[in-house]
Amino acid sequence: MGLPEGITYQDERYPFIVLAPIGKKxxxxxxxxxxFxxxxxxxxxxxxxxxxxxxxMDVSVIRSYLNIQGPAVLPVAFxxxxxxxxxxxxxxxFLWNTLSEEHGLPLKDSIQYEIDFTQLSAEQLHKHVGDVLEDYLFLAEISKHTRxxxxxxxxxxxxRHPLVQLYxxxxxxxxxxxxxxxxSLLSVLKYPEDVAYWRHRVDIVMRPFRSLPEKWLRPGQVKSCGHEKSLHFDSYHRTIHCQCEECDxxxxxxxxxxxxSFVxxxxxxxxxxxxxxxxxxFNSIAQQNEKLLEQLGxxxxxxxxxxxARKTLDESLQVAQLISRYQQADESFGEYPLLDMYDKLREAHIPARQSTSELIWLSSIRMDxxxxFKKLPHWLEHVPENVYPMTSHVLxxxxxxxxxxxxxxxxxxxTIKGRAMTYVDVQQVLDLVYYYGSDYPVxxxxxxxxxxxxxKLRTLKLHETRWFGLLSDWPEKYIQKLFNQLEKQGWIMKQQKGYSISEFADEVM
Incomplete structure (x- = not known):
């Protein structure tokens, strides 16, 4: 830190100035x-x-900061x-920065003031030099500790900021x-105009807390956010301006x-x-929705x-999904209320109520x-108290x-343009995809x-494979459509190069 002794120059005629060359060469x-x-x-x-x-001014701290001897306190570039x-x-x-003695100081706008001191009047020069010395005194104090x-x-x-402590x-x-x-529960609460007003107020109430960076409030193993931060120094107000661009x-x-203090x-x-x-x-709104609270229970x-019966139900879901794929139909468990209910509720999270605040409790519920809520009456009618025998029967x-x-x-x-593909035919095409699909383009x-x-095929010896000419009576554009249809029906999946067979196809084969 400071000026390298090997490049500095001092003249006894100007005891308060230390000269340093600027420019790489x-x-x-x-x-x-x-x-002049x-x-x-x-x-x-x-x-x-x-x-x-x-x-x-006690300028001795500046000399220590710049690592210079004698009465000089202000560096001037030559x-x-x-x-x-x-x-x-x-x-x-010069702050926390080691400079090389091999060449002069870098000629960059960022390391210098914007004022051309050679053009200033006596009064202007006094003010500018005074401000600069104050900056050096402040930075000398800062330099006593690490970044x-x-x-x-x-x-x-x-x-310790009051807003952060409140947070x-x-x-x-x-x-x-x-x-x-x-x-999503907001959409089923009664009195939507009250809900809309509450949401409007949320944006106002939350603004102070949303202005705080999440990663500063809940840091991991390192303090604050862990991003690179820029520090700027203001000697007049004796402040350090800390900015994180990542956190904005x-x-x-x-x-x-x-x-x-914050902006x-x-x-x-x-x-x-x-x-x-x-x-x-919000609690007042929730208390007017007694039926919804009861339904959640x-x-x-x-x-x-x-x-x-979770294990049996999971297996039943897998079988039902496979049936839907065979039938090329959307998944539907309408004829199995028990399975339908399990499918809808398995990802839902409805914890027991442990807070007197409806807001705290309802916010902990996850329900996509x-x-x-519409299906609940039907489920209550068809689901017995002991579900295990029924789940086994469903499976x-x-x-x-x-x-x-x-x-x-x-x-x-x-069927592609009147050309039918049987299960055996499809299996052969899927075999080709399994062995070569991800190695070659479609x-x-x-x-x-x-x-x-x-x-190319001869060089790669692909003309010797058992799939060569399998659809020789098909126009190539129809074979391309076959691949498109296989993808659409879920037999194969598009890859960066070619295709791979799907999990469904793997199960079926």
Whole structure:
């Protein structure tokens, strides 16, 4: 950290200035030969001395920060033509940064101030130099600790911010509001105008909490979000501006007060009261839906009732799905209420009520298909208290039905432009896909079946396979349509190159 001693140059005529070459090929300063440069440096040196005296600055910390000896406190860049670089260097450039002695300082806009100090009046120069020295003093103080130290201080201060503390205190309610706002249960609650108003209020109430970055609030093994952060320093306000682009979040750390402020501050007490109100409003809506609350209890009871027969029901579902594939029909369990109920409820999550708040409880319920409420009366009529004997009976029926719908070798599975494909024919095509489908593009598979002995097929010896010419009496465009139809019916799956057989085809074969 600081200026490399090997490239610096000090002149006793300008004791408060340390010169450093700027530009990659500008490795050292030999002399200050031009009269204009000497006058400029003399004026700058006097201004620095005047500011130090006027403000009674302890500039020793700057020397330590820049790693320089003697009275010098401010680095000034010198260009290759032995002319003064007209922009003073920013102190951030030296912070936690090791510079090379092999070449001069990099000529970048980011490391310098935007003001051309060679064009300033005496009054303007005094102000500019004073501001620059304040920046160096502040950065010298910052440099006493590592970047990690300051990031840790910023994170700890973030956690102490009143809004963040309110978030942690009210996390269950905040999470419940956000979850409930997206829940499918809202669509079955009575009085939709009340629900619509509640959702409108949610956007207002949640705005302060949504402004906080999720990964700062719930970090993993590392503090904060783990993303790269940029730090900017403001000596006037003595703050560190911390920004994370990934989280789209920035805040200001106040060094003296050891606290943070946000770009937009919210009234924390008002936010707290609004949270209480939004929960009460939802609870009031839910309490007017006694029937729905009762139905949720009944659905939970049915789900619990089915639990002992889960293994049999899972097997029944698989068989029923296979039957549907054979019949090329949509899955339907209408004739098996027990199976239909299990299929609809197996992914649903309806925990026991453990909170007095309807909001907290209902937000913990996960139910993708709200049609279950319409089917509930039918299920209650047809589901016995002891479901196990019935589930075994359902599985037996389904297995029997599966035997009936299984393909015979002579069954016509697909017809393309009047050309019929039996189950045996389809199996042979599926065999080709199984062995070669993912290795070659579809047009190669088409050529094999068509018996088209191209040079490529001969080179690959694909003309010697048992599938070569299997559909030689088919036009190639019809064979292409055959593959499209096999994919549509779920026998094969499109891959990056060619096809692979589906899980269904694997089971059937």
């Amino acid at each position: 500008n490795k050292q300063i030999r002399s200050i030969g031009h009269k 440069e000497r006058g400029l440096l003399s004026r700058l040196n006097d201004t620095i001395m005047g500011q130090i005296t006027l403000k009674n 260009q290759k033509e032995e002319t003064v670089h007209p922009y003073l260097l920013r102190p951030e450039f 990690g130290y300051w990031l840790s201080k910023i994170y700890d201060a973030f956690q 942690h205190k009210k996390t269950p309610v905040i999470d419940a509001v956000e979850t409930m706002n997206q829940s 979040f920035c805040m200001f750390y106040h060094v003296e007060e050891d606290c943070v 937009e501050e919210f009234d924390v007490e008002r936010s707290r009261k609004r949270l209480v109100t939004i929960e009460q409003q 009944q659905l939970r009871g049915l789900k619990k009732q089915l639990a002992p 298909d709200i049609q279950v 037996e029926e389904l297995n029997s039905k599966l035997d009936e719908v299984r393909y015979e070798d002579s069954d016509v599975i697909i 047009h190669t598979l088409v050529q094999i079946l068509a018996g088209k002995a191209t040079n």
